[in-house]
Amino acid sequence: xxxxxxxxxxxxxxxxxxxxxxxxxxxxxxxxxxxxxxxxxxxxxxxxxxxxxxxxxxxxxxxxxxxxxxxxxxxxxxxxxxxxxxxxxxxxxxxxxxxxxxxxxxxxxxxxxxxxxxxxxxxxxxxxxxxxxxxxxxxxxxxxxxxxxxxxxxxxxxxxxxxxxxxxxxxxxxxxxxxxxxxxxxxxxxx
Numbered sequence: 001x002x003x004x005x006x007x008x009x010x011x012x013x014x015x016x017x018x019x020x021x022x023x024x025x026x027x028x029x030x031x032x033x034x035x036x037x038x039x040x041x042x043x044x045x046x047x048x049x050x051x052x053x054x055x056x057x058x059x060x061x062x063x064x065x066x067x068x069x070x071x072x073x074x075x076x077x078x079x080x081x082x083x084x085x086x087x088x089x090x091x092x093x094x095x096x097x098x099x100x101x102x103x104x105x106x107x108x109x110x111x112x113x114x115x116x117x118x119x120x121x122x123x124x125x126x127x128x129x130x131x132x133x134x135x136x137x138x139x140x141x142x143x144x145x146x147x148x149x150x151x152x153x154x155x156x157x158x159x160x161x162x163x164x165x166x167x168x169x170x171x172x173x174x175x176x177x178x179x180x181x182x183x184x185x186x187x188x189x190x191x
Contacts (some may be wrong), residue, residue, distance in 0.1 A: 001051050001053075001062060003049050003050070007024045008033070017039055021037075022036070029065040038100050055102050056099060057092070057099075061132060062132075063130050063147065065150060066079065066112075066163060067125055067128060067163065071161050075161050076126070079161060080128055082150040083146060092113055092115075099111065115130060117131075124166060
């Protein structure tokens with residue numbers, strides 16, 4: 001739940017206040033910080049309340065993978081689809097069933113809950129984005145499993161697929177003629 005800018009798992013609901021076990025802040029990946037936060041219930045009427053587990057206990061999440069130009073981008077896409085099916089495919093059936101209930105209750109569009117891979121070519125590399133649904137409690141663990149499996153598959157590709165990184169290529173550097181005041185001008189080179 002997110003209430004008044006604070007994210008956490010609800011651990012108690014009382015008459016005067018709701019108690020959360022805080023997640024986030026300085027800890028990444030929606031993990032507990034260890035702080036117990038008590039929020040006055042009056043905030044429920046003043047602030048938006050984001051519920052991560054109510055009607056749809058899944059979240060859409062994404063990872064991006066930069067792939068070098070000149071490597072097999074079709075193979076990279078195939079690896080992403082394979083790993084997605086392996087790692088997050090288990091959520092698809094449950095997410096589809098829950099989403100059908102959401103569409104009946106709230107009349108929202110029938111969104112795609114199966115993993116989706118998209119590609120963008122930019123100046124530096126080919127960037128793939130994998131969008132997938134995940135149980136809201138396992139976002140970080142799932143992201144770790146996805147990247148671990150992707151790295152294993154890329155290593156096994158024997159160089160057909162390579163991860164890109166920021167590199168800089170100087171096309172032409174100007175010649176600098178630096179002269180210091182009072183210095184002797186350069187003469188002919190001696191053998």
